[in-house]
Amino acid sequence: MSLVVIGSVAFDALETPFGKTDKIIGGAATYISLSASYSVKPVKLVAVVGDDFPQADILLLQEHGADTEGLQIKEGEKSFFWSGKYSNDLNSRETLVTELNVLADFDPVIPDSYQDCKYLMLGNLAPAVQRLVIQRLINRPRLIVMDTMNFWMDVALEDLIATIEMVDVLSINDEEARQLSGEHSLVKAAKKIMEMGPKFLIIKKGEHGALLFHKVKETLKIFYAPALPLEEVFDPTGAGDTFAGGFIGYLAATDDISFDNMKRAVIHGSAMASFCVEKFGTERLLNLQQEEIEAREKQFADLVEVIPATSAQPA
Amino acid sequence: MSLVVIGSVAFDALETPFGKTDKIIGGAATYISLSASYSVKPVKLVAVVGDDFPQADILLLQEHGADTEGLQIKEGEKSFFWSGKYSNDLNSRETLVTELNVLADFDPVIPDSYQDCKYLMLGNLAPAVQRLVIQRLINRPRLIVMDTMNFWMDVALEDLIATIEMVDVLSINDEEARQLSGEHSLVKAAKKIMEMGPKFLIIKKGEHGALLFHKVKETLKIFYAPALPLEEVFDPTGAGDTFAGGFIGYLAATDDISFDNMKRAVIHGSAMASFCVEKFGTERLLNLQQEEIEAREKQFADLVEVIPATSAQPA
Numbered sequence: 001m002s003l004v005v006i007g008s009v010a011f012d013a014l015e016t017p018f019g020k021t022d023k024i025i026g027g028a029a030t031y032i033s034l035s036a037s038y039s040v041k042p043v044k045l046v047a048v049v050g051d052d053f054p055q056a057d058i059l060l061l062q063e064h065g066a067d068t069e070g071l072q073i074k075e076g077e078k079s080f081f082w083s084g085k086y087s088n089d090l091n092s093r094e095t096l097v098t099e100l101n102v103l104a105d106f107d108p109v110i111p112d113s114y115q116d117c118k119y120l121m122l123g124n125l126a127p128a129v130q131r132l133v134i135q136r137l138i139n140r141p142r143l144i145v146m147d148t149m150n151f152w153m154d155v156a157l158e159d160l161i162a163t164i165e166m167v168d169v170l171s172i173n174d175e176e177a178r179q180l181s182g183e184h185s186l187v188k189a190a191k192k193i194m195e196m197g198p199k200f201l202i203i204k205k206g207e208h209g210a211l212l213f214h215k216v217k218e219t220l221k222i223f224y225a226p227a228l229p230l231e232e233v234f235d236p237t238g239a240g241d242t243f244a245g246g247f248i249g250y251l252a253a254t255d256d257i258s259f260d261n262m263k264r265a266v267i268h269g270s271a272m273a274s275f276c277v278e279k280f281g282t283e284r285l286l287n288l289q290q291e292e293i294e295a296r297e298k299q300f301a302d303l304v305e306v307i308p309a310t311s312a313q314p315a
Numbered sequence: 316m317s318l319v320v321i322g323s324v325a326f327d328a329l330e331t332p333f334g335k336t337d338k339i340i341g342g343a344a345t346y347i348s349l350s351a352s353y354s355v356k357p358v359k360l361v362a363v364v365g366d367d368f369p370q371a372d373i374l375l376l377q378e379h380g381a382d383t384e385g386l387q388i389k390e391g392e393k394s395f396f397w398s399g400k401y402s403n404d405l406n407s408r409e410t411l412v413t414e415l416n417v418l419a420d421f422d423p424v425i426p427d428s429y430q431d432c433k434y435l436m437l438g439n440l441a442p443a444v445q446r447l448v449i450q451r452l453i454n455r456p457r458l459i460v461m462d463t464m465n466f467w468m469d470v471a472l473e474d475l476i477a478t479i480e481m482v483d484v485l486s487i488n489d490e491e492a493r494q495l496s497g498e499h500s501l502v503k504a505a506k507k508i509m510e511m512g513p514k515f516l517i518i519k520k521g522e523h524g525a526l527l528f529h530k531v532k533e534t535l536k537i538f539y540a541p542a543l544p545l546e547e548v549f550d551p552t553g554a555g556d557t558f559a560g561g562f563i564g565y566l567a568a569t570d571d572i573s574f575d576n577m578k579r580a581v582i583h584g585s586a587m588a589s590f591c592v593e594k595f596g597t598e599r600l601l602n603l604q605q606e607e608i609e610a611r612e613k614q615f616a617d618l619v620e621v622i623p624a625t626s627a628q629p630a
Contacts, residue, residue, distance in 0.1 A: 089499045184404045186522075187546040207501075208523035211544060224618045226539040229526060231502040254624070263621045303539045304619040306578045309569070 002116040003252040004141075005032050006046040006108060006133050007123020007241070009053070009061075009071065010080035013097070014280060016235050017088050024281045025057045027080065028123035028147065031238035034285040035245030035272045036121070037065030038293060039253040044114045046070040046133060048102045050078040064286065069111040077102045090233050091206075110136045119252040122146040123241060127156055127163040134166050143257050145169040146198075147244050150176045165197035168257075171244055173204045186211060191220065200262065202247070204240055207233075212266050214259050221259055225266045226303050228274045228296075235280045239273045242285065246272030271296040317431045318567040319456075320347050321361040321423060321448050322438020322556070324368070324376075324386065325395035328412070329595060331550050332403050339596045340372045342395065343438030343462065346553035349600040350560030350587045351436070352380030353608060354568040359429045361385040361448060363417045365393040379601065384426040392417045405548050406521075425451045434567040437461040438556060442471055442478040449481050458572050460484040461513075462559050465491045480512035483572075486559055488519045501526060506535065515577060517562070519555055522548075527581050529574050536574055540581045541618050543589045543611075550595045554588045557600065561587030586611040 012026030033043040044067045049058075051073060062068055083097035106129055120141040122130040130146060146167040152160045153176065164170055170193065174186060181189035190201050190213040201213040205227075212223040246269035247262075254261055271293060278284045327341030348358040359382045364373075366388060377383055398412035421444055435456040437445040445461060461482040467475045468491065479485055485508065489501060496504035505516050505528040516528040520542075527538040561584035562577075569576055586608060593599045 185546055185548075187544045205523065208520065209539075209541070222544055222618060223621075224524075224541040224544070226524070226541060226619070229502045229537055229539070231500055233500075260622050261624070264624060267621060301621065303537060304541070306538075306582060306616065307575050309576070309579060 002044065002114070003036060003040050003042075003119045003121065003248065004044045004046060004070075004110075004114050004117040004133075004137075005029050005036065005121045005123060005245070005248075006130065007032055007121075007125055007147075008080050008103060009045070009047040009049050010082060010103075011053075012237060012281060013081075013083040014235060014237055015083075015085040015096075016090065016280075017086065018234055019280070021280055023081065025060070026082065026238065026281060028125070028241045030061065030282060031241035031276070031285070032121055032123050032245035032248075033061060033066045034064050034282055035242040035269075035276070036249030036252070038272070038288060038290070039246070039249030039268070041065035042067035043249075044070060044111075044117070046108050046110065046114070048072040048074060048106045048108075049080075050102050051075050053079045060286075067113075070109060070114055072109060074102045084237070086236065090236055093236075108133050108136065115139070118142045118255075119248055120144045121244060121248045122163075122167065123244065124149050127152050127160040131159070131163045131166065134163075143168050143248075143251060145171060145244065145248050147171045147240065148176070150179055153179050161196060164193075167198050169200040169202065169262075170198040171202040171204065171240075171247070173206070173240070177201075177203045187220070187222075191215070202266065204243065206236075210243070210266055210270060212259075212262060214262070223259075223263045223266065225263070225270050226300065227270060228299055228303065230274065230277070233277045236277050237281060239276050242276040243269040243273040245269070267297055267300050268293075271300055317359065317429070318351060318355055318357075318434045318436065318563065319359045319361060319385075319425075319429050319432040319448075319452075320344050320351065320436045320438060320560070320563075321445065322347055322436075322440055322462075323395050323418060324360070324362040324364050325397060325418075326368075327552060327596060328396075328398040329550060329552055330398075330400040330411075331405065331595075332401065333549055334595070336595055338396065340375070341397065341553065341596060343440070343556045345376065345597060346556035346591070346600070347436055347438050347560035347563075348376060348381045349379050349597055350557040350584075350591070351564030351567070353587070353603060353605070354561070354564030354583070356380035357382035358564075359385060359432070361423050361425065361429070363387040363389060363421050363423075364395075365417050366390050368394045375601075382428075385424060385429055387424060389417045399552070401551065405551055408551075423448050423451065430454070433457045433570075434563055435459045436559060436563045437478075437482065438559065439464050442467050442475040446474070446478045446481065449478075458483050458563075458566060460486060460559065460563050462486045462555065463491070465494055468494050476511060479508075482513050484515040484517065484577075485513040486517040486519065486555075486562070488521070488555070492516075492518045502535070502537075506530070517581065519558065521551075525558070525581055525585060527574075527577060529577070538574075538578045538581065540578070540585050541615065542585060543614055543618065545589065545592070548592045551592050552596060554591050557591040558584040558588040560584070582612055582615050583608075586615055
């Protein structure tokens with residue numbers, strides 16, 4: 001069930017109402033890889049960092065199941081760096097610094113040992129680079145999941161659409177789905193986006209949960225995964241990537257891409273994301289126990305559970 | 316299981332991106348009563364209109380199960396009138412006209428035949444008037460559900476809190492819960508609001524569904540009812556009232572106020588509200604069939620259904 005993940009491995013500096021960090025390890029592929037590692041190992045990483053990236057952080061990824069053969073280290077160059085500050089309610093954030101550095105001309109290299117890739121996770125990156133990875137795999141993976149963001153809709157729409165066409169599952173948030181489709185209704189948006197290629201669409205709605213859509217001929221299937229109402233969100237950074245990592249990790253581990261199993265994968269990804277936001281950066285993802293993951297998944301199940309009435313009830 | 320409903324019976328003039336109406340029948344108690352009537356009859360109405368209110372509309376309410384003995388008709392006065400215009404995405408609305416008219420000095424009269432009230436629904440009104448109804452019932456009902464809105468938080472907070480203290484279930488939307496509690500986190504907001512008196516709290520999140528909270532000693536129970544993703548919302552007017560009517564109607568008909576049954580009542584209310592928005596005003600609520608209500612409830616159940624994995628799965 002070989003899983004390959006591409007995305008950024010980077011430095012983040014975060015500021016939330018609860019405090020701020022110096023440069024800490026971040027990046028889409030970091031969160032995806034850590035999250036997926038609780039379901040499947042190894043997670044074969046395709047990414048690029050500069051020589052400023054600490055060996056200790058690479059070791060950390062390896063200790064958490066990452067195969068880093070596909071992680072390029074560019075001598076004399078600097079790693080991607082992003083710095084952001086969240087609003088008091090954590091619902092919006094301002095980008096303070098974006099230094100592309102090594103990402104500016106990232107040319108992904110697929111090691112031979114990655115050519116058995118069955119599950120491919122395209123973390124948020126320039127869509128042209130995401131597409132290169134698909135093209136450089138000799139055999140088409142069983143499932144390709146793609147994450148992206150509104151930025152690429154603004155600056156690289158053609159590339160984005162060309163890449164979306166090639167994937168099985170697209171994962172975006174509600175505002176992005178509206179922007180990409182030009183439709184306000186998420187049902188209409190989902191239909192339009194699935195006409196672009198993907199058979200499955202995940203629309204992430206943050207604290208309101210996530211929707212999974214699947215179109216089979218003329219039938220639109222919809223699954224609504226709630227979000228766990230949380231007393232405290234500490235740092236939302238990486239929640240979407242952690243969700244994606246949990247989602248594809250679950251699918252790779254179970255090797256079942258039916259709609260029913262995707263529902264379970266969405267719940268698992270949601271549970272992983274709910275851990276992520278409890279601490280700064282990747283901290284909470286480093287030492288989770290299987291028991292607490294299962295307990296969290298049970299909380300998601302309990303949240304929507306309705307016991308049917310036993311006696312005859314009015315409609 | 317006598318159900319008493321108080322609230323406005325009024326004229327609305329609506330403008331949505333899909334069209335506009337002249338003055339049509341509206342008001343919280345109208346929507347509540349129509350919606351509840353699919354579960355229980357009669358719905359004993361406490362409200363006031365002017366002599367401009369058409370006899371045909373009163374007949375319409377009666378034909379849909381309303382007992383109008385508690386409906387006062389004020390000679391020489393005019394009915395409450397509200398006119399509003401929705402934004403293109405229907406997510407916000409602008410009030411064009413509010414004429415209180417008969418509502419300005421509404422003094423609710425409880426007919427003797429209403430004194431068997433077991434279930435009391437306080438539709439959105441001045442909280443002092445809502446409280447009067449509780450005080451004028453000789454026996455305390457088994458369950459009191461209260462709906463309100465941010466307007467009363469701005470102009471009558473003390474009255475509002477005094478009324479909230481007396482009810483069992485409060486139903487408000489997410490922004491109102493945040494305003495009332497001063498907490499952004501809905502979990503924290505729910506805890507604070509339930510400390511004001513209600514043992515149950517419903518937080519309505521529009522297209523994102525609804526949360527039902529219940530605090531038993533130190534344990535907080537949460538139920539997340541999804542909203543059905545709709546292709547088209549035609550007119551959101553009355554959706555919250557229709558939800559409330561479906562909720563209390565279901566409880567009155569089943570005469571079971573356990574948390575488990577309240578979950579079913581929330582789903583039933585959500586299903587009723589999903590019909591309401593399909594047409595202008597009350598139109599869709601006038602001729603529903605039990606079969607389509609049950610089918611809609613089934614859609615809500617299917618939306619969140621996850622079939623547990625049969626074989627051993629990774630967490």
